Amino acid sequence: MKKILTIALAAACSFTACDIERLPYDKYSADKITEDKQASLDILLNGCYAQLKGWSDVMHRVGEYAGDNMMIRGSSTDAFYTFISYQHTPSNYRLNTFWNNSYKVISQASDLMKLVE
Known part of the structure; x- marks a missing residue:
């Protein structure tokens, strides 16, 4: 009888669940952005600036x-030695990273401007 009660209690506990939906703290959902556009602008603009911050050293060196x-x-x-010796090559990974990150920031800023309009 004790085993049956233990098994029944374990089964009952396994069928209960918590219904908590938590969004990540470091991300904003599209629904949340469109709900309150004014409050979202600062957060999205900070995201654009954060992209610049990560590769400012490369931007300076270029x-x-x-x-x-x-x-x-x-x-x-x-x-970066190829920059000093004026031997730029299309396969320079630092230059490719610079331009890829530049276009990411431009794209994010463009999306932000569309949201403002």
């Missing part, structure tokens, strides 16, 4: 290394 503000001695295996 401009400075190709100019005459820097001098390098010797040689380097870094992909």
Whole structure:
């Protein structure tokens, strides 16, 4: 009798469930954005700025290394060395990353402007 009661209690506990739907704290759903557009603008704009923050070092190097503000001695295996030596190649992964990230930010800013209109 004790085993049956234990099994029945375990079965009853397994059929109960919690119905909590939690959205991730670091994401905004499309429904939440369209509900309150004004409050969402700051969050979306911060997302655009966050994209810039992650690769600002690369953005700085692309401009400075190709100019005459820097001098390098010797040689380097870094992909940015081609900027200093004026030997840009389409396969330079740092340059590709720079442009890919640039277009991501442009796309996000464009989507944000569409939301404002």
